[in-house]
Amino acid sequence: MASVVIYTRQFCGYCSAAKKLLDAKGVAFEEHDATYSPDLRQAMIARSNGGTTFPQIFINDTHIGGCDDLHALDRAGKLDAMLAA
Known part of the structure; x- marks a missing residue:
């Protein structure tokens, strides 16, 4: 399983959505x-x-971006392969 690191802040809807997707997987x-x-x-x-918005997500030390980027990878069918690596 991949190493996933997520930088968050409290009361951030995007942070919650990103964590929800990761939890669901x-x-x-x-x-x-x-x-x-x-x-x-x-x-x-x-x-x-230079990423200043929350969350900022890394999979195996590769910067993925934020919540929208994470969901876009999932919709494109690329997230599962990254997480399995």
């Missing part, structure tokens, strides 16, 4: 809540090459 993920952590937010921005 039975994928374990490491969540970093950056709500009250400027340092964690800066680490997220650096790791994602």
Whole structure:
């Protein structure tokens, strides 16, 4: 199973939707809540090459993007293969 890391913040509907999709697929993920952590937010921005919106998602250290990007991969039939790698 792939390593999945998701940077989130509290009260974020997109974060909830992304986590819901991952949960529905039975994928374990490491969540970093950056709500009250400027340092964690800066680490997220650096790791994602400038991504400032939430969530920011990584699969096997590859930056996927946000919730819309995750769902687009799923609709295109590409997400399951990435998660299985």
